[in-house]
Amino acid sequence: MIHLNIEVSEEPPQIVMVERISYPLDKVWLAHTEALYLKEWWAPTGYENTWVDTNPEAGGTWRVVQRDPEGNEFSFYGHYTEVERHELIVQSRTSEIFPDAGIQIRLEFSEIPGGTQVVTTQDFLTNRNLQGYLQLGGLEREREASAGLDALLRQMMPRDERK
Numbered sequence: 001m002i003h004l005n006i007e008v009s010e011e012p013p014q015i016v017m018v019e020r021i022s023y024p025l026d027k028v029w030l031a032h033t034e035a036l037y038l039k040e041w042w043a044p045t046g047y048e049n050t051w052v053d054t055n056p057e058a059g060g061t062w063r064v065v066q067r068d069p070e071g072n073e074f075s076f077y078g079h080y081t082e083v084e085r086h087e088l089i090v091q092s093r094t095s096e097i098f099p100d101a102g103i104q105i106r107l108e109f110s111e112i113p114g115g116t117q118v119v120t121t122q123d124f125l126t127n128r129n130l131q132g133y134l135q136l137g138g139l140e141r142e143r144e145a146s147a148g149l150d151a152l153l154r155q156m157m158p159r160d161e162r163k
Contacts, residue, residue: 002150006139013130015122015138019146022115023153029086029109031152032118038064041148044141051075056083062091078102093122101129 003020021028031037039052043066050073051065063077078092089107104123109116124130 002146004143004146006142008130008134008139010127010130013124013127015120015124015130015133015142017118017120017122017142017146019118019120019149020112020115021118021150021153023157025086025109025111025116027153027156028116028118031149031156032089032107032109037152037156041152042145043148044137044144045147056080056089058083078105098129098132101125101132103129103133 001022005018007016033056035052035054038054039049043049046069048067049064050067054062058080060080063075065073065075067073075096077094080091082088082090087109091105092102093105094102106121108119
């Protein structure tokens with residue numbers, strides 16, 4: 001199970017999400033760094049990832065191609081600037097639809113009693129970019145992706161270890 005808390009700040013323009021995840025850190029890390037697993041969960045409800053390529057190391061790149069319910073395809077892509085196994089991922093994210101509205105993302109992973117905590121900080125270039133993201137349903141998409149992560153992690157756990 002994932003408990004999600006989201007805070008939005010206009011100054012600086014950012015979204016901070018705290019996920020308390022009742023799964024082990026090694027599984028949560030794999031779900032965030034392996035293309036096979038990212039393909040399964042990192043999309044809003046009704047969307048499908050048709051292509052995922054990721055090289056999670058400093059200087060590495062990533063790209064995800066999604067298909068929406070109407071059949072339109074578009075991509076997100078970026079670079080990893082810092083990666084510390086089981087601790088930290090810092091990366092950029094750009095949408096091909098809004099290439100001038102890039103985001104810097106910092107994911108901090110830590111073990112907590114009963115599982116893992118992931119703190120995700122998304123820094124937007126401007127408050128206008130943040131407001132546009134919110135108006136396009138960004139928070140709901142974050143919640144849907146978190147629910148998808150929960151479903152994937154449940155599948156990744158051996159039956160006798162599921163909670």
